[in-house]
Amino acid sequence: MARITRMRRLQSLQLAIPSQCAASRPSFAAARAISTTGPAHSKNTEWIRGKLWKGEAPGPADPYTQRMEPEAQSNLPEEALESRPRQDRTPAAVEESRLTLPARRTEATAEKEVQAADPSYVPATDAEGLEEIGALSTWWEQPGHWGEESAFKGFGSADKVVEREVLEVHLRRAVVEALALQQTGVFSEWATKKWSEGGSRDELDQALAVQVEVQDGKATLKGDASSIAEALTSESQEAESSTIVTVEEAKEIIKSWDSSWKNIALDDSLRFALRKRLYQLTGILIPDAKLAAANTAKHILTLATRDPKPLKLAQMLEKRNAFNDLANVKLHERKIGPIDKEVAVGRWKVIEEELKKRDLPVTGYGNAARNKERDWLTGKI
Amino acid sequence: MAGKGIGCLGEAMAALRISASKPATTAFSRQFTRSMATESPVKEITKSAASAQSIIQSWNPISTVPVTIHSFPSLEPQSLEQWSVQHLYLPLRRDLLHLAVVYEGDNTRQGTASSKTRHDVHGSHRKMRPQKGTGRARQGTRQSPLLRGGGKSFGPHPRDFGTRLNRKVYDKAWRTALSYRYRRGELIVCEDGMELSMPHDFDLVADKYLKDGLREAYLKKYMSGVLSTLGLGREDGRTLFVTGDRRDRLYEAMEQVPWDGRALDLDDVDIKDLLETGKVVMERSVLREMIEQHQSDLVSRIFVNGVPKGGPALGEKVL
Numbered sequence: 001m002a003r004i005t006r007m008r009r010l011q012s013l014q015l016a017i018p019s020q021c022a023a024s025r026p027s028f029a030a031a032r033a034i035s036t037t038g039p040a041h042s043k044n045t046e047w048i049r050g051k052l053w054k055g056e057a058p059g060p061a062d063p064y065t066q067r068m069e070p071e072a073q074s075n076l077p078e079e080a081l082e083s084r085p086r087q088d089r090t091p092a093a094v095e096e097s098r099l100t101l102p103a104r105r106t107e108a109t110a111e112k113e114v115q116a117a118d119p120s121y122v123p124a125t126d127a128e129g130l131e132e133i134g135a136l137s138t139w140w141e142q143p144g145h146w147g148e149e150s151a152f153k154g155f156g157s158a159d160k161v162v163e164r165e166v167l168e169v170h171l172r173r174a175v176v177e178a179l180a181l182q183q184t185g186v187f188s189e190w191a192t193k194k195w196s197e198g199g200s201r202d203e204l205d206q207a208l209a210v211q212v213e214v215q216d217g218k219a220t221l222k223g224d225a226s227s228i229a230e231a232l233t234s235e236s237q238e239a240e241s242s243t244i245v246t247v248e249e250a251k252e253i254i255k256s257w258d259s260s261w262k263n264i265a266l267d268d269s270l271r272f273a274l275r276k277r278l279y280q281l282t283g284i285l286i287p288d289a290k291l292a293a294a295n296t297a298k299h300i301l302t303l304a305t306r307d308p309k310p311l312k313l314a315q316m317l318e319k320r321n322a323f324n325d326l327a328n329v330k331l332h333e334r335k336i337g338p339i340d341k342e343v344a345v346g347r348w349k350v351i352e353e354e355l356k357k358r359d360l361p362v363t364g365y366g367n368a369a370r371n372k373e374r375d376w377l378t379g380k381i
Numbered sequence: 382m383a384g385k386g387i388g389c390l391g392e393a394m395a396a397l398r399i400s401a402s403k404p405a406t407t408a409f410s411r412q413f414t415r416s417m418a419t420e421s422p423v424k425e426i427t428k429s430a431a432s433a434q435s436i437i438q439s440w441n442p443i444s445t446v447p448v449t450i451h452s453f454p455s456l457e458p459q460s461l462e463q464w465s466v467q468h469l470y471l472p473l474r475r476d477l478l479h480l481a482v483v484y485e486g487d488n489t490r491q492g493t494a495s496s497k498t499r500h501d502v503h504g505s506h507r508k509m510r511p512q513k514g515t516g517r518a519r520q521g522t523r524q525s526p527l528l529r530g531g532g533k534s535f536g537p538h539p540r541d542f543g544t545r546l547n548r549k550v551y552d553k554a555w556r557t558a559l560s561y562r563y564r565r566g567e568l569i570v571c572e573d574g575m576e577l578s579m580p581h582d583f584d585l586v587a588d589k590y591l592k593d594g595l596r597e598a599y600l601k602k603y604m605s606g607v608l609s610t611l612g613l614g615r616e617d618g619r620t621l622f623v624t625g626d627r628r629d630r631l632y633e634a635m636e637q638v639p640w641d642g643r644a645l646d647l648d649d650v651d652i653k654d655l656l657e658t659g660k661v662v663m664e665r666s667v668l669r670e671m672i673e674q675h676q677s678d679l680v681s682r683i684f685v686n687g688v689p690k691g692g693p694a695l696g697e698k699v700l
Binding site for chain 2: 091093094096097098099101102135136137138139140141146149150151152153154155156158191192194268269272275276279285286287288289290291292293294299302303
């Protein structure tokens with residue numbers, strides 16, 4: 001019948017089509033090895049080879065299955081045969097750049113050579129214990145690849161000052177510097193420019209040594225204003241060292257001033273300069289809308305300091321001794337979980353050991369409720 | 382509800398009676414005067430905050446507010462401008478913002494959902510089986526909505542979900558969104574030509590020698606470093622960068638770190654985008670353009686003596 005013959009035709013078709021879409025495709029040579037030009041047929045083709053070559057044909061009878069060994073001898077001079085050291089073909093741009101780039105070509109030692117060098121060498125049969133090399137997407141995360149050259153440096157100090165005392169010292173410095181520029185008459189020119197970083201302790205001390213006298217919001221400096229101004233306006237590229245003023249030091253320094261300097265009145269340019277300098281020294285950028293509300297240096301200090309993190313409820317209760325006189329109330333830092341309960345009874349170590357022994361996750365009993373069967377037996381459900 | 386409340390009260394009273402049997406009478410009197418709400422030491426906590434708050438509240442700008450222009454990406458303050466309060470210091474109007482965001486959402490709906498009714502479904506309208514005598518339910522055509530493969534009774538059809546909003550309302554909402562950002566200190570204005578400057582070593586090799594995802598991985602690490610240094614990253618609530626047109630480096634870098642924020646050009650920004658992220662960083666010209674495009678409630682379209690009644694000046698340089 002027609003239908004059956006069609007089926008047969010299909011079957012034969014399946015046999016005839018080589019499995020092209022198979023996952024592991026045999027290599028070309030292997031594919032040829034099972035070709036129809038087998039040695040059995042070669043006798044039939046011998047006569048045509050003879051005709052073609054006019055006599056004895058060179059090469060193997062079946063060039064597909066019988067590979068010829070490459071000629072051992074060569075008539076090249078010996079220098080040419082010796083492997084020459086590979087020329088360094090790294091592009092100039094790659095050489096100039098300080099980025100650590102992956103090698104363009106890596107050569108592993110051949111198995112034979114390894115065996116010759118180390119007789120105890122055994123090829124690995126599984127991945128265990130082998131060196132792991134990450135994908136290229138993790139290249140920059142690997143140690144030694146991300147260097148100094150890729151570090152970003154913004155205008156503001158990278159480590160933010162949090163403590164109020166240290167901030168006050170820096171603000172005082174900024175005020176003194178701005179006033180010094182005003183006294184030397186270059187403030188209007190330098191208000192928006194970048195002042196030299198002044199990361200060393202000497203410069204800080206120099207600025208703090210100057211006395212500030214404020215009368216009716218107007219401030220005058222008593223001290224060496226010109227040298228401060230000069231240091232600010234000079235372009236000194238010094239080694240980076242963020243001024244480290246510890247909180248204790250700052251407290252000591254603050255004690256030596258009276259707080260009247262904080263009453264200095266601010267105008268637009270002074271506000272701008274102080275904000276900029278404070279950002280440079282401490283990494284704190286006061287938003288425009290808040291800064292505009294500040295009329296004195298004291299206001300700036302208030303706006304720049306962050307409130308300390310509020311205490312957690314448990315800490316606050318602890319501090320207030322809220323439940324000290326209640327014998328049946330205990331205060332804990334966090335919610336008491338099943339593990340805590342087991343720890344309290346002294347059973348957790350045992351449970352942990354047993355869980356580990358059975359290769360189970362050591363996570364308490366999580367969402368699992370107590371067994372239902374007990375409730376059934378006691379008639380609760 | 383009320384009964385339960387009374388029950389609770391009764392329990393509380395009972396507890397009080399038990400504690401009252403204790404000899405410490407001072408403790409009792411303290412407990413008795415305690416209010417039902419949870420107490421917290423009001424004075425200590427809010428003291429410093431209140432003073433900062435009072436400073437800010439004491440400031441009521443009448444005509445202009447200052448805007449600092451920064452350089453990018455170092456964020457060095459470069460110059461100072463004064464902008465009208467009508468542009469950048471409007472009071473927060475949540476109702477306007479809500480109207481605007483809903484309006485935008487409606488108008489961005491694609492509205493292409495389409496289903497077939499019984500009249501659209503392909504096939505013959507032959508009666509499926511006789512009306513009577515089969516012992517089964519009567520059945521008309523196979524397109525009936527009751528049948529599998531039949532039509533959909535009240536399915537979606539392509540339509541325009543767009544709604545309308547008065548232009549002046551939308552424009553005011555836009556400036557309200559900007560003002561909200563400004564007031565909270567979340568609006569950072571940068572100089573024109575905002576572009577991410579990369580290290581020289583990267584520029585040397587970036588185009589030719591960083592292949593197979595190496596370049597993207599570099600940009601990802603670098604950009605997340607930049608953002609966290611500047612306080613614009615994920616822990617600070619993400620950042621929206623708005624530029625006049627596409628800036629290749631900046632956009633490419635931001636595409637690598639979508640969890641840290643995004644970069645859009647002016648045409649792609651709407652009010653919802655302005656409100657979404659923790660911080661908004663934009664070019665000066667972009668701010669100008671935004672305000673210019675969205676001040677219909679301030680600018681009259683009627684010309685008097687050949688001159689329209691213009692709104693407040695746009696950003697005057699002070700320093």
